[in-house]
């Protein structure tokens with residue numbers, strides 16, 4: 225029957241095809257070594273790139289694009305490691321200053337999450353991907369559809385910066401964000417942020 229004949233032909237075609245494929249794949253040993261050598265070279269290159277990019281404080285760019293109205297907002301000059309700012313930030317973070325603002329309820333006293341879905345702020349690699357503007361934006365507007373609510377009405381801009389200064393020490397101890405190079409740096413080699421957004 226016609227139908228059967230068609231099937232038969234296509235199966236023969238298939239066998240022929242597989243046969244020719246087999247022939248093509250039948251490399252000489254030299255070719256195989258070349259192939260393996262290329263594979264090793266390629267994987268090493270990828271590994272080096274990935275490792276280099278994951279060094280905290282050296283070469284990270286922000287996780288997400290920041291809305292245009294936030295890109296020029298930066299930590300006020302000298303605040304990253306100012307003890308007075310850090311202690312005010314801590315009291316805000318822990319809900320002492322404003323009992324209705326308790327970041328530690330979800331993000332933990334030490335930056336390790338205590339509620340499901342909250343990111344780990346002690347994970348330097350992760351946190352080094354935030355710019356200061358990104359950080360501010362996330363607190364100011366919250367993350368829609370999650371338990372991270374907006375704090376625009378509960379905190380002043382200055383209070384948000386104080387919290388960020390405190391919170392950043394969980395993962396990026398002592399480092400400062402440099403908006404010019406878009407990098408986290410050791411304060412001894414970094415020029416600190418441009419101007420205060422609030423002053």
Ligand code: HEC
Pocket residue numbers: 317325326327328329330331339340341342343359362363367370371372373375387388391
């Ligand atoms: C009720 C729990 C809860 C409270 C309280 C809370 N957060 Fe969050 N926060 C979350 C969760 C959950 C996420 C992750 C949202 C997501 O899925 O992107 C988050 C995300 C964030 C992010 C963004 C991290 C990222 O990876 O993009 C920042 C910054 C942040 N919180 C800071 C704060 C600060 C500062 C406070 C206090 C003013 C605070 N949070 C209070 C639950 C909370």
